[in-house]
Amino acid sequence: MFIETETTPNPATLKFLPQREVMPSGTREFANPEDAEASPLAQALFDTGEVTNVLFGGDFISVSKAPGVEWTDLKPQVVAILLDHFVSQAPLFAAGSAAGISVPAEDAMVVEEDPADADIVAQINELLDTRVRPAVAGDGGDISYRGFRDGVVYLGMQGACAGCPSSTATLKHGIEGLLKHYVPEVTEVRAA
Secondary structure (H helix, E strand, O other): OOOEEEEOOOOOEEEEEOOOOOOOOOOEEEOOHHHHOOOHHHHHHHOOOOEEEEEEOOOOEEEEEOOOOOHHHHHHHHHHHHHHHHHHOOOOOOOOOOOOOOOOOOOOOOOOOOHHHHHHHHHHHHHHHHHHHHHHHHOOEEEEEEEEEOOEEEEEEEEOOOOOOOHHHHHHHHHHHHHHHHOOOOOEEEEO
16 A cells, blocks of 8 residues: 655645545544544544644545654654554544534534525535635645625635645635635635
């Protein structure tokens, strides 16, 4: 088995491609060791003591390193953990848990939406699903919809996109421009 790696726009994050499906649908982010307890793979990555974030995507795993850690030291450890996991065909999530289901936190919605905006919200989500998420996944990240109110779309950045130096440019120039073009009611995109 061969695991490819790709750089991402975030220098603290690498994208690992195991040449097989990781998640059948959606993404799952682990922002700390406590979250990682739901997945033996994520937990093993955090157990290195040098990992700060893990994101499972459809065919990739994004791993973010701690400040001061060099990829030349961490990358071989991550590859070894991933190889062990996939060669042994270990489960991605701990048995008997619903950890594989990505459920937004109660505070995930930033604003209370107006029911009259349901058609606009549907258009926004369709564009996010068909145009934005595939592009962001290509860089080892994901975005989460957090609400729409008074012309403003609120989005959360995950994986390689969280903390990326170019994430503001991605939101303001890329995603905002796309949404404004196709959904005239959108006036601005903000990070949530």
